[in-house]
Amino acid sequence: MKKRIFIGLVGALLVLALAMPVFAEGAKEGGDAAPEWPTRPITVMLGWSAGGTSDTTARAVAQEMSEYLGVEIKITNMEGANGGIAYQNVYQAESDGYRWFGGAQVQATYPITRQAKVGWEEFYPFPAGMGATTIYVRTDSGYDDITDLVDAIKSGNKVVKYGSTSRGGNGSIFGEVFAQAAGIADKVQEVPYNGGREAGRYLLSGDVEYISVSLGDVSDWAEEGRIKPVLNLYDKDYVWRGVTFPTVNKYYPELEVYMSINPYWGIAVKRDTPEAVIEKMAEAFVYAVKQDRFKAALESRGIIVNPKMGDAADEAAAIVGAGRGWAQYDYGIVDVSPETLGIPRVTEWEWPYNETSANIRPWPAKAEELYESELAD
Secondary structure, rough: OOOHHHHHHHHHHHHHHHHHHHHHHHHHHHOOOOOOOOOOEEEEEEEOOOOOHHHHHHHHHHHHHHHHOOOOOEEEEEEOOHHHHHHHHOOOOOOOOOEEEEEEEHHHHHHHHHOOOHHHHEEEEEEEEEEEEEEEEEEHHHHOHHHHHHHHHHHOOOOOOEEEEEOOOHHHHHHHHHHHHHOOOEEEEEEEOOHHHHHHHHHHHHOOOEEEEEHHHHHHHHHHHHHHEEEEEOOOOEEOOOOOOEEEHHHHHHHHHHHHOEEEEEEEEEEOOOHHHHHHHHHHHHHHHHHHHHHHHOOOOOEEEEOOOOHHHHHHHHHHHHHHHHHHHHHHOOOHHHHOOOOOHHHHHOOOOOOHHHHOOOOOOOHHHHHHHHHHH
């Protein structure tokens, strides 16, 4: 009897000894998640409508990351407030790596627009692609270029409606600054939609005369010849699949400074997520953006593959607050001055730009190393 008890005790101690390294590794970094993450599906809360550039990019990167991580990554479209509703939803969820934000990386504008209660500092951004902001008209509209559109509006005797992305988004800002520069601000009315794809549908139906959206939101319809770009917020003409996107410099060079409102698209995860999870996400992200299928998905919409992680990703997310925030304030779109939040104008930008940005929780060293070795130019 004593012999059986002794053997049982030895066996129990052996099991405990074998388990100790696992427990120790899972407990490193102050309680970080165990290394087996993920063990169940991940949900991406996508802040814009299906079919747009945010949706296209998030789905493309999620598909490849799912393959690497070995679990399903589900996309849930939660539209509204220029992505702010989805962003706030993720912020209020557990910091366990199972819920991500997806779409345009415009978190830095939310404290200015009041579209969410937190800004970019609370998340690690993983931007995957970027693109310009574009004004489109219907191909059968009779407008050969932007001057034809402006002349028609000026000579008309009614207010002309144009579609944009959510109020305060890049399409909304570009639409406003373009109207001011063209001298038609008192003759046009913005109609904000839940993303550029939806705005494009209303352009095709004739509900609006033109739209101001992200280039890739409806670029496939431009390729098909249903619509055409007449003004592109980029410093030179951009040619994609035989379609020329005319540079803003040709018509309104004073608007080039607003290129900083052009969006990055990708995913983001809460900054207090365990370090082990962030490291594995970084590995999966690097894998994803290198896949031909991912690159083809973005190219199909005219999106430029430009992935970032680490400090470079933080700056890319933060500078949007300077570019968009000041434009929104200067043109009366918002009443919160970025100055009250310590955000400088783009012309005065330096990184880090204030004490908060200099002291946020840094990226894991492994993520920084992966970016420098695998993605940085």
